[in-house]
Amino acid sequence: MDQEFIAEYIPLYREAAVLTVKIGFAGIAAAILLGLICEITDYFRIPVLKRVVAVYIELSRNTPLLIQLFFIYYGLPKLGIHTNAEVCGVAGLAFLGGSYMAEAFRSGVEAIDAIQEESAYSLGLSRFQTIRYVLLPQALTISAPALIANVIFLLKETSVFSAISLMDLMFTAKDLIGLYYSTTESLVLLVVFYLLILLPVSILGSVMERRLRYAGFGV
């Protein structure tokens, strides 16, 4: 392994990692928001929107991210919407992740007994207060493991961003391999940087999960 090469290209990878993290977390935040909106639509059985959400969830779950990205990247300009690759990356991740997040929220909401809601109503709490103070905190606790798993899954999915010429980690590695045939070094750097991003998230996730579990459960 060429250590000089590695040292030379670490800054390039660092930059790519920053881009990956930026787009990754923006996309995940958007996915969580989208998932929450989907679940709210479903929970309140909002007539037409509910159907739209159902179709979206099937589309999102049953097509690969790469194809979703192509649709956004090449399709949007055809509709007269011009953006850059970064926004497309965020949108793509949100489109893929929204359905997974929605399912995670749903499993949490469905795990709560209806009588908990009735108990809150019988105390004179409004529907909003019941959701805000009684249902949501419990649902989040139950959903937490699935939500955290989704975050990690989506961060890993960012590796296809290079297909829409985002200069992310994958792009950088492929570029260097193409230019210098430095396969080993480029791949080692790629793996190390992905681990640097994912390991902390993973560890933080399991800590959070454990704390939530002790904070909230067993009736």
Add this chain to the structure above:
Amino acid sequence: MPETILEISHLRKLYDDLRVFEDLSLTVHEGEVIVIVGPSGCGKSTLLRCINALEDIQGGEIRLRGEPVSKENRNLQSIRQKIGMVFQNYELFPHMTVLDNIMLAPVKAQGRKKEEVREEALDLLKRVGLESKADSYPRQLSGGQKQRTAIVRALCMHPEILLFDEVTAALDPEMVREVLEVILDLANQGKTMLVVTHEMQFARAIADRVIFLDEGRICEEGTPDGFFDEPKTERARKFLNTFTFERKGAKN
């Protein structure tokens, strides 16, 4: 004549095809303790749930101090605040401490001051012997402690009427008493209550009036002594017999 608090008239309640009540009427006066007994499935829980508008009704009317209790009433929230309900399985909020369980509705729904509510909550907890549990979570409590917390939670709303639905049915025998004594104490304070229970001794001790519900009708009603000593209907006799045991053979 004391004031009428709750008036149920010609209540009709169906679950799909199942007719629970056809035409049920009942008036509850201020300070009255009514015990409702009856075989399983006769509609006791359904009746309490209707009073709280947790169920839709198909006919008749329920009024709390003259105000209709129904999902159509825009004031439903404030009416529910005046009706305290205690459930068989406590239904405390598992993610909140005892104190937060009690304070949630007075603060959020009634908009009362936090300090004032906390003080009252702690005082009520003390009265039921739970002052040391204020910061515990429900999962750290015994069944009896959970149920006493649930009663305090209802009380802290200053309800006009309290509904108890078999609140000791899920408890181990040695915890039944501690909960029943709290309810008995409330009766002594003159609270208006509707109590569904299978504890016949307790029913007799606490009731001003006993109502025997069977097949969705008020089959019999009367004073506790009248009902338990000389039930008028065959059905009530049969029902009461299920609580007594008799040995046919001679004892050695």
